[in-house]
Amino acid sequence: MTHFVCITCGTQFSESDAPPRACPICEDERQFVPRSGQEWTDMASLGQTHSVIWNKEWKGVHSLQISPHFGIGQRAFLIEGPDGNILWDCLSLIDEASKTRIATMGGLSAMAISHPHFYSSMVEWSAAGGGVPIHIHSDDGEWVQRPDAALHPWTGATLSIGRATMIRCGGHFAGSCVLHCPWLEDGRGALFVGDTMQVTMDRKFVSLMRSYPNLVPLDIETVTTISEAVRPYRFEKIYGAFPGRTVEQDGNHVVERSAQRYIKAIAS
Numbered sequence: 001m002t003h004f005v006c007i008t009c010g011t012q013f014s015e016s017d018a019p020p021r022a023c024p025i026c027e028d029e030r031q032f033v034p035r036s037g038q039e040w041t042d043m044a045s046l047g048q049t050h051s052v053i054w055n056k057e058w059k060g061v062h063s064l065q066i067s068p069h070f071g072i073g074q075r076a077f078l079i080e081g082p083d084g085n086i087l088w089d090c091l092s093l094i095d096e097a098s099k100t101r102i103a104t105m106g107g108l109s110a111m112a113i114s115h116p117h118f119y120s121s122m123v124e125w126s127a128a129g130g131g132v133p134i135h136i137h138s139d140d141g142e143w144v145q146r147p148d149a150a151l152h153p154w155t156g157a158t159l160s161i162g163r164a165t166m167i168r169c170g171g172h173f174a175g176s177c178v179l180h181c182p183w184l185e186d187g188r189g190a191l192f193v194g195d196t197m198q199v200t201m202d203r204k205f206v207s208l209m210r211s212y213p214n215l216v217p218l219d220i221e222t223v224t225t226i227s228e229a230v231r232p233y234r235f236e237k238i239y240g241a242f243p244g245r246t247v248e249q250d251g252n253h254v255v256e257r258s259a260q261r262y263i264k265a266i267a268s
């Protein structure tokens, strides 16, 4: 029995004898099956060719990504906080070096995942820390491919994780979330956005899409709802899901300007 991992999106599935017939996440209109067809691996195989690279982004913020590129290519973050370490978003591979490093740092207190594209191997990361709770929004529960007791689906608009706040924005997925950490940036705050917002290549804006690879935009009402959901929170920096995609300053105004630009572009 094997926990197969989809090579295209990096999602790990419940145990089976043979690879799943299809990956529901890739077959959804927000993702895609490559021209070469669906392919599968497992974590042991992945660990022979890939490793997890750590980068210190800022005081108390470490980004983690799989190298060489695998799946969607997102970065996860280990965020040091006053209530312990939070893992924001996740990767398909957890290697021994990362397990050791996390243990040395005092382990994880919680995991929080923005949306189903980054569920990846979340159950393995939780298990490595002794069953750390994984917070996902219940609106996206149907996309879980490996159910586990560590999963804590939550409902409503916000969830407190110690001093951090998980904020449901919707848009990309019904339960798409961001994470606000007010203690970072010397108290000016930081926002971790997953795919709920994507930091643009110029790092001066964010953009918002139902599907990024298939270029499906959102409507005015949803864009407005997302910008309103984060407005009560102060944040200087915005950490996007991909390497180098970080807004360094003035995060609140960047979101406001981005929403205005987007709405102006689709309004008429």
Ligand SMILES: [Zn+2]
Residues within 6 Å of the ligand: 006, 007, 008, 009, 010, 011, 023, 024, 025, 026
């Ligand atoms: Zn997939």
Ligand SMILES: [Zn+2]
Residues within 6 Å of the ligand: 115, 117, 172, 195
């Ligand atoms: Zn996504």
